[in-house]
Amino acid sequence: MTETTAERNDRKREERKAARRAVSFVAVTVFLLVALFISLNTGTLKVGMTELFKGLFIKYDADVSSIFDLRFPRIVIAVLAGAGISVSGVLFQAVLKNPLADPGIIGISSGAGFVSVVITAFAPSLLFLTPLFAFAGGIGAYFLVYTLSWKGGLSPLRIILVGVAVNSMFTGLSAAFNSMNGGNVQGVAAIVNGNIAMKTWEDVRVLFPYVLAGLLISVLLSSKCNILSLEDKTIRNLGMNVNQMRTLISAVGVLLASISAAVVGNIVFLGLIVPHISRLLVGSNHKRLMPFSMILGALIFLVADTLGRTVAPPYEISPAIIMSVIGGPFFIVLLRRSKQYGK
Numbered sequence: 549m550t551e552t553t554a555e556r557n558d559r560k561r562e563e564r565k566a567a568r569r570a571v572s573f574v575a576v577t578v579f580l581l582v583a584l585f586i587s588l589n590t591g592t593l594k595v596g597m598t599e600l601f602k603g604l605f606i607k608y609d610a611d612v613s614s615i616f617d618l619r620f621p622r623i624v625i626a627v628l629a630g631a632g633i634s635v636s637g638v639l640f641q642a643v644l645k646n647p648l649a650d651p652g653i654i655g656i657s658s659g660a661g662f663v664s665v666v667i668t669a670f671a672p673s674l675l676f677l678t679p680l681f682a683f684a685g686g687i688g689a690y691f692l693v694y695t696l697s698w699k700g701g702l703s704p705l706r707i708i709l710v711g712v713a714v715n716s717m718f719t720g721l722s723a724a725f726n727s728m729n730g731g732n733v734q735g736v737a738a739i740v741n742g743n744i745a746m747k748t749w750e751d752v753r754v755l756f757p758y759v760l761a762g763l764l765i766s767v768l769l770s771s772k773c774n775i776l777s778l779e780d781k782t783i784r785n786l787g788m789n790v791n792q793m794r795t796l797i798s799a800v801g802v803l804l805a806s807i808s809a810a811v812v813g814n815i816v817f818l819g820l821i822v823p824h825i826s827r828l829l830v831g832s833n834h835k836r837l838m839p840f841s842m843i844l845g846a847l848i849f850l851v852a853d854t855l856g857r858t859v860a861p862p863y864e865i866s867p868a869i870i871m872s873v874i875g876g877p878f879f880i881v882l883l884r885r886s887k888q889y890g891k
Contacts (some may be wrong), residue, residue: 565831572830580843595609600612621749622745628759631842633805634841634846636804637822638834638837639769640654642777643776645777648883649820650820652819652820653711653712654712657805658715660810666725669726679758687802689714744867762803763842774835776790776793813868815849817874822845822848
């Protein structure tokens with residue numbers, strides 16, 4: 549059968565989109581590798597790739613050892629937290645059908661961070677249970693936002709407004725607890741300020757298993773996220789339990805946001821910016837959107853942390869502040885362009 553002009557144009561359009569997606573994946577991966585090397589060499593100690601490889605795997609090198617102990621943990625944490633928060637944003641946007649949903653904006657990260665601050669300040673003997681307490685705090689904040697936003701249904705705008713209020717409340721409480729301790733408890737101040745300067749391999753061990761599990765589960769749930777883009781009535785007609793799907797996906801989103809917040813603090817806008825950029829580059833299919841958001845989120849948060857170390861040496865600017873400065877205008881632009889909120 550002869551291919552029509554319209555079919556040929558559609559095929560070429562799909563080929564161009566596929567090529568753009570492939571180029572985007574390769575480019576972001578390369579940029580992440582470059583950012584890793586630049587971040588490793590940001591500071592007084594600098595090593596080449598060959599020296600770094602030899603120092604890590606062949607023979608002892610004092611400079612490489614210092615970099616491994618001081619810079620590697622914060623770099624790994626930036627990559628893990630960046631990926632976790634970004635994918636959490638993807639999950640919440642799918643569940644709430646709200647393009648402005650972000651775990652930092654709607655209070656989940658600050659709720660988890662607040663519980664982590666309380667444990668760190670008043671029950672340091674329970675620090676090994678911080679991930680579980682943080683998850684509980686994130687669940688509580690999410691339930692609070694969801695409950696207060698319900699008024700005969702869920703409005704995207706109402707979720708954002710209530711979320712901002714809940715976020716402000718938990719952020720204020722965390723700052724208050726930090727002040728009550730004179731700002732002297734290192735772990736508390738780091739969570740409140742979103743600072744990852746003094747993180748160690750112990751923090752990596754706390755973050756790694758939970759974020760890895762959450763990311764893997766998110767990839768497995770990508771097809772369900774695609775289904776949630778349909779109307780609830782349509783999903784039920786397919787024989788699926790839409791509430792069960794939302795609960796499961798929300799739980800994974802809360803896990804990723806909460807564990808990340810317990811280690812790096814409340815990072816706003818990262819879970820908003822990354823999904824939007826990712827959709828522009830690879831489309832809305834969550835089977836591609838999830839892995840791409842992981843890589844892009846890791847890249848953006850690592851770059852934010854590296855910028856914070858280089859803008860005003862010897863002082864450091866928290867990556868949370870960098871993300872706020874970048875994300876604020878981005879959020880305003882998205883809000884103004886979103887038709888669902890009216891004129």
